[in-house]
Amino acid sequence: GAVVSQHPSWVICKSGTSVKIECRSLDFQATTMFWYRQFPKQSLMLMATSNEGSKATYEQGVEKDKFLINHASLTLSTLTVTSAHPEDSSFYICSARDRGGTSGRAYNEQFFGPGTRLTVL
Amino acid sequence: GQQVMQIPQYQHVQEGEDFTTYCNSSTTLSNIQWYKQRPGGHPVFLIQLVKSGEVKKQKRLTFQFGEAKKNSSLHITATQTTDVGTYFCAGKNNQGGKLIFGQGTELSVKP
Numbered sequence A: 001g002a003v004v005s006q007h008p009s010w011v012i013c014k015s016g017t018s019v020k021i022e023c024r025s026l027d028f029q030a031t032t033m034f035w036y037r038q039f040p041k042q043s044l045m046l047m048a049t050s051n052e053g054s055k056a057t058y059e060q061g062v063e064k065d066k067f068l069i070n071h072a073s074l075t076l077s078t079l080t081v082t083s084a085h086p087e088d089s090s091f092y093i094c095s096a097r098d099r100g101g102t103s104g105r106a107y108n109e110q111f112f113g114p115g116t117r118l119t120v121l
Numbered sequence B: 001g002q003q004v005m006q007i008p009q010y011q012h013v014q015e016g017e018d019f020t021t022y023c024n025s026s027t028t029l030s031n032i033q034w035y036k037q038r039p040g041g042h043p044v045f046l047i048q049l050v051k052s053g054e055v056k057k058q059k060r061l062t063f064q065f066g067e068a069k070k071n072s073s074l075h076i077t078a079t080q081t082t083d084v085g086t087y088f089c090a091g092k093n094n095q096g097g098k099l100i101f102g103q104g105t106e107l108s109v110k111p
Helices: none
Strands: A004-007 A010-013 A019-025 A032-038 A044-051 A067-073 A076-081 A090-097 A110-112 A116-120 B004-007 B010-014 B019-025 B031-037 B044-049 B055-058 B061-065 B071-076 B085-092 B099-101 B105-110
Touching (some): A004 A090, A032 A076, A044 A067, A076 A090, B019 B105, B044 B061
Antiparallel strands (some): B031 B044, B061 B071, B085 B099
8 A cells, every 4th residue: 555654753842842743755745644643543634635836724622823834745745733732732644635546546545644742751 | 514423332242242333424424434433542544435325345344325425334344353442333424524523433352
């Protein structure tokens, strides 16, 4: 399957600092990437949809000024958690959609990155 | 808004027993996808169902999509310890194309 990488895999930061998480599609172009947040023992909650070259679409209840998303190229999207607080501690997962319908893949199949575990002290 | 409900939340089985998780959507779906997440890992795509009444099999896993395209199930025959993990369904409706995840079913298998 397609490969999506995320960096860093884990980060610990102090309250009030900002953290940037990168999501890259390594072997395909992703015009759309998605950012999810997963708290322990819970499901994935979609935070925002990131479209290359345009503003991200945020889900209801997600503060766009706190979670800055940039999708500057077809293979890279970044999520910046600004002024992080302990309640922002979570597992952040990105996914990239291969819209090309590459042979062997389901059309619109999403490929997930390995996730970034954020701990805010 | 659209909701995707999944039951049960947890399932503990003896190795060799069967396992089923059910997924129900509040709205008609254009397709439904199933993912497996191992402890500490990230979701891994298993399959996508698109057609009404569709049934697909992957070895011991059988996936079904309901006639009304509002429900789905995943059945594992003769579970093995390697089946341990959380299974998520994720539905996509015709508006917006977002994937809405169910709560997941955590499967544990006792050897």
